[in-house]
Amino acid sequence: MNRPGRGTPGSLLSAPLPVTALHHLYAWVDSVPFSRPKRHLARDFSDGVMIAEIVKHFQPKLVEMHNYIPTSNTEQKLSNWSTLNRKVFPKLQFYVSEEDIRKVVISTPGAIESVLSTLRQKVEEKCQRKTIQEAKMNIKDPIGFDSININRHLAQLENCKAAECPANRVVSGRRLCLGLKADERASEHSGRQDSSFSQCPHDVPDFHHLLEEKEQALSVLQETVQILQMKVHRLEHLVQLKDMRIEDLTRHLNTSK
Numbered sequence: 001m002n003r004p005g006r007g008t009p010g011s012l013l014s015a016p017l018p019v020t021a022l023h024h025l026y027a028w029v030d031s032v033p034f035s036r037p038k039r040h041l042a043r044d045f046s047d048g049v050m051i052a053e054i055v056k057h058f059q060p061k062l063v064e065m066h067n068y069i070p071t072s073n074t075e076q077k078l079s080n081w082s083t084l085n086r087k088v089f090p091k092l093q094f095y096v097s098e099e100d101i102r103k104v105v106i107s108t109p110g111a112i113e114s115v116l117s118t119l120r121q122k123v124e125e126k127c128q129r130k131t132i133q134e135a136k137m138n139i140k141d142p143i144g145f146d147s148i149n150i151n152r153h154l155a156q157l158e159n160c161k162a163a164e165c166p167a168n169r170v171v172s173g174r175r176l177c178l179g180l181k182a183d184e185r186a187s188e189h190s191g192r193q194d195s196s197f198s199q200c201p202h203d204v205p206d207f208h209h210l211l212e213e214k215e216q217a218l219s220v221l222q223e224t225v226q227i228l229q230m231k232v233h234r235l236e237h238l239v240q241l242k243d244m245r246i247e248d249l250t251r252h253l254n255t256s257k
Contacts, residue, residue, distance in 0.1 A: 016110050017117055025113060028120055032057045036070070042107035047071050048080035051119065055088055058123045062091050077105045092122040128256065135249050 017025065029038075032054050038044050045051055049068045056063040067087070068080045081101045089095050096104075096115055103111040 017113055021117065022113060025117055025120060029054070029116060040107075042104075042109065042112050045112045045116070046105050046107050047077045048084055048104075051084060051115070052080075052088070054116075054119065055092070055123065059092075059126060062088055074105060078102075081105065089122075092119070092126055094118055094122050131256070132253065135253060 029041075034050055034053055036044075036050075038050075047068075047070060049070050052063050052065060052068045056065060067083050069076055071077060071080070078101065081096065081104070085096055085101075096118075100111065100115065104115055
């Protein structure tokens with residue numbers, strides 16, 4: 001049952017746990033919903049099945065429960081523990097020696113507590129590494145936006161500044177159309193106007209129509225400016241939220257170390 005290519009690891013049962021540590025350990029074990037009631041700690045955990053259930057509870061992807069058979073047979077108990085040593089414990093970065101396993105299998109007093117204490121430490125370290133990794137991912141996108149992404153909005157805003165937003169292109173197109181229409185009207189009327197055409201431009205009906213269209217175009221342009229200003233304020237607010245989230249995650253990481 002020794003690990004291939006490695007020396008026999010040291011025993012986990014080097015020293016008994018302090019009373020306070022035992023109380024915390026038992027409370028941790030009690031937090032796990034087992035498939036069978038606990039009656040006698042040493043005997044309950046001797047076949048390794050409840051050890052597998054603990055890992056399954058905290059790290060579901062590391063354990064496949066069908067690999068562990070509840071039993072009172074010593075050989076099957078050793079087989080369960082061997083499977084844990086090969087498939088599960090390495091992912092938690094620890095290993096239980098053959099000597100320690102035999103002590104657990106025969107329900108030696110204090111043996112299972114030492115193994116559970118080490119298991120608890122490794123499980124918590126694994127959870128902490130996962131939390132840190134998730135925190136780093138959240139820093140990259142702290143608010144978790146999908147359709148409303150800060151970086152995408154900033155890029156769109158830059159594109160608007162560099163190449164005009166669609167709304168501005170509509171206004172520009174409308175201005176071009178108005179200019180062309182004005183030229184066409186001027187050409188049409190130039191043939192009909194005589195030398196007596198010296199009246200004020202404000203008295204020409206086409207001029208009033210053109211003026212109305214210009215005012216409408218100006219109104220559209222003002223609305224577009226207001227929309228862009230609202231987007232800028234929104235993006236500034238999102239940046240502030242992002243900074244606050246980064247500060248909060250940084251404090252959380254510092255306190256968890």
